[in-house]
Every structure is written in C-alpha cells, then in structure tokens.
Amino acid sequence: MSFFCQNDILMSRILHIGKYFPPFAGGIENFLADLMPVQTSQGENVAAIVHNHKFKFVSSTKVQAEIWQQQTIYRVPSYGRLLYAPVSPQFPFWLNQVLHEFQPELLHLHLPNTSAFWALWQSEARRIPWIVHWHADVFSVLNKKLALAYKAYRPFEQKLLAHAKAIIVTSPPYLTASTALEKWQHKCQVIPLGLNLERMPIIETKNQWNSQGVRFLSVGRLSYYKGHEFLIRAMANIEKDQAQLIIVGKGEQYSYLSQLIKQLNLKDNVKLLGYCNDAELNALFASCDCFCLASLERTEAFGVVFLEAMRYNKPIIATKIPGSGVSWVVKDGGLLVEPQNVAALTNALKQIINQPLLAANLAKIGHQRFNQLFDIKNVSAKISDLYQQVLNYG
Secondary structure, X not given: OOEEOOOOOEEOEEEEEOOOOOOOOOHHXXXXXXXHHHHHHOOOEEEEEEEOOOOOOOOOOOOOEEEEOOEEEEEEOOOOEEOOEEOOOOXXXXXXXXXXXXXXXXXXXXXXXXXXXXXXXXXXXXXXXEEEEEOOOOOOOOOHHHHHHHHHHHHHHHHHHHHOOEEEEOOHHHHHHOOOOHHHHHHEEEOOOOEOOOOOOOOOOOOOOOOOOEEEEEEOOOOHHHOHHHHHHHHOOOOOOOEEXXXXXXXXXXXXXXXXXXXXXXXXXXXXXEOOOHHHHHHHHHHOOEEEOOOOOXXXXXXXXXXXXXXXXXXXXXXXXXXXXXXXXXXXXXXEEOOOOHHHHHHHHHHHHHOHHHHHHHHHHHHHHHHHHHEHHHHHHHHHHHHHHHHHHO
C-alpha cells in the first residue's frame, strides 16, 4: 500500500519496534531518533512503538500517540525492568492496535528487545515483511544471570530471525563473532549506525572542567561492562596537575565508583557528573581534549558515543574487545588497548597528554572516518535501499 507524496517520491510505511526513545539516554535510542526524521525527509512514512522509560501506572490498553519532530511515537506503559528488559504487559495490545491503525508495509525490529517477540503471535504482523536490526547479542560473559536467562530468550530470538527477510548488523567483526547469527549469515547486511550532525548546536552551558590539565571525557551507563573502574584506576597513575576526567552517566555502580574515587584521593581530578541533557553533553564533547571508554566485553557492540567524539574532532582511547565492533568503529582514529589493563590505559592517557601532535592526528583521522561512514544521511539511504529490496523482491 505504497503511495505517492506531493513531490512524487514513493513512500513506504515503516513501523520501528524499539526498546526506548529519547529523552531516555542511550546509543540505540539516539540512533533511532536521528534516523527517523532523515527517513521522513528521504521519502519514508515512519512511526515507532517503544516502551515508556518512566514508570506510570495505566490500566487502559487504549493506544496514545505523541508527535516528536513530526514523527509518530507510541510509548507503551512499562513498570520497571527485569534483567534489562522492560516489564510491559500492555505491549501486545498496543502493538495490535498500532498495526491496525498505522497499517505498516514493513516492520523494522530493533534487537535485543523482548517485546519484539510479540510480533511472532500477531497475525497482522506476520503478514508483512520484517527487517531485524541486530544491535547486540544478549549473551554476557560477566553477567551470569543474563547468561542463564538467554537460554529461555534464544528460541524466540531464533524464530524472529527465521521470519525476518533481512538482518542489519552494525559492523563486520560483530557479524563474524555472533553465534546467534551463525545460521542467518545469508540474510545479513552490514550497515553501521550513524549520527545526525545537525541534531544539536553547541550552546553555552556551565563549565564543568577544572582550570588545568588535559580534559578526558567518558560517557556511558555506570555499569560493570563499561569498565569505568579501570579508567579511574589509570587516572590514579597520572600526575594530578596533568589531567582531569569527567564521567557522564547513571547506573548501579555509582556508589562503588564514588567510593573508589575517594579511596584513590582523586576527588579533584575525577568527577561523576550523572545524567546530562543533550546540550550539556554536546558542550562537554566540544570542550574535552580526548574521549575515553574502557568497556570490557561484547555488550559494547558498537559505541555510538565514539561517533560523537569523531563528530567533534576528538582523539579516542578505547578497548580492543574480541568480537565487538569497537575496534572497527574507532580504527586509526584512536588508541586501542586491552580491556581491564590499567597499565595500558595509563600509557594511552600519557600519550595523549605528552604528544599533542599524535592526539591531533588521531582526531583528524577519526573525523574523516565519520564523514565517510557514519553520517546519518548516508546510513539512512542504505537502510532505505534495503527496505525497497525487501518490499520489491521479498
């Protein structure tokens, strides 16, 4: 049921099924928020059904939509999370109504997301083609509870992949290493995540930096797999007047990391800033000297925050996670060290501090790589081509 818009561009009706959506802070969420307006400008008619990240009890199953930058967003009530999965008993009812009202021609399912499984039991959903966007594997080496839960999750995941007409994977290394995708390589196409250069202008905000030292910035949920602990321990090996570190994010490790900063006598050099809005975050990226992320495992599948650093022409310090896309994303635009290696992180920090020409060259390479691969307009065009392949040839 494609139709022509006023300027004779063929439009397709696409329904995204996602986990959350801004103002919830997350790489996948920001990607979807960047993607949808560009898809509209390129001729698609898009909407998204996601979970409301704010707890609010709603007894009715009646669908409510909101308009976000000319995009239709359906935020289904949810009541907390269980092993990172939203608890949302109303999701299948909302999905059924949205399918009936919006009448999409194609579903774009963003995984991991347990609520996407409801499409398996929706007859209206099964009558139209699906594309699965594979953002990350669920299996976690360090989280035993998550690894155990995956045994129950995997059969549904595999049924979803079996029904999909195509699967988008965000990097070649992640596709190669993913055991979940092993049977479905013939359906997979690599399309990286992207970032909208025009999303937020730089505006004047409160200066969060101290007056001296190289400014290192890290952004990510305060969770075990982000490796903030090792970055903080590396900062303890740097002369206090040489560098400062700001970590942006909320999470379950806040108390532990706060205690560690106090224990290492780093309160003047390391700051946990908590949540920042887009304007504050953009100001931090613009004013930092280097972006660092010391993630530990493949849960860090891609790292949209690296694109933010490249966008602002900043060098990067990151970790060489086996089977992750991080090394592929950063490539020659940063220094890559082994995970959980404080000595290697310390050395990388010192290289940025002591070799400004090296830092400038890394930043230049990263910025060029962003322009070549990660501009959201180029990414959206590739996804649109895949839509048309699926719709035209199934």
